[in-house]
Amino acid sequence: MKSKLQIEQVAKILKLLGDKTRLSIIAILRIRECCVCELLEVFEMSQPSISQHLRKLKDAGLVKEERRGQWVYYSLNAHNELYVLIEDILEYVTEQEEQIKMIERSNPTQKCGS
Template identity: 50%
Template sequence: MEQIHEMVEKLKLLSDGTRLTILALLKDREFCVCELVDILEISQPGVSQHLRKLKSQGLVKEDKRGQWVYYSLNVDDKPYIKSVLEYTPDSRTILNVLNKKDITFICK
């Protein structure tokens, strides 16, 4: 039953469209918070809150580089999450839909 409870907690996070979009974007590459703020057009604290929740459930990992923090997927040991993400659009499609086709903002 503990395994089911863990799965439920992780899958609950995917019911939020912003968090699911973040995970879908992270399928292709890592992103810095500032890039996600620009893409999603929500505040930095808002993006950070979503990332905090995803990190607390082990779905993303962070890599600090100087003052910037980059996030990447951490779902290799969660096949049920990987299965869900197979049905999400790739980052190019998401960026096109959000009219962010030419995003090149890299935190430095």
């Protein structure tokens, strides 16, 4: 049985994910963790813009970060109480295979560190 969430929490998350870029980032992170330079391969926006979207997702507790050397990798926070809601929402979103392939083809972590 799923636990009930406060309406304020749900409204905040729905507003946050109402942004196409943030929803896409969450859908990508459902498949694999990414660093900012990998997400730059998918979105036509600047690194600061991607970082801003990630910060909002992190501040809401939906995304966590892990530093590895010079890179920070982002992944979904499965320990967040809203994770079940995120999983449910993503059931209605198309898979992001094409974006993942773009990331893997370009292998940006080889370029962004140099």
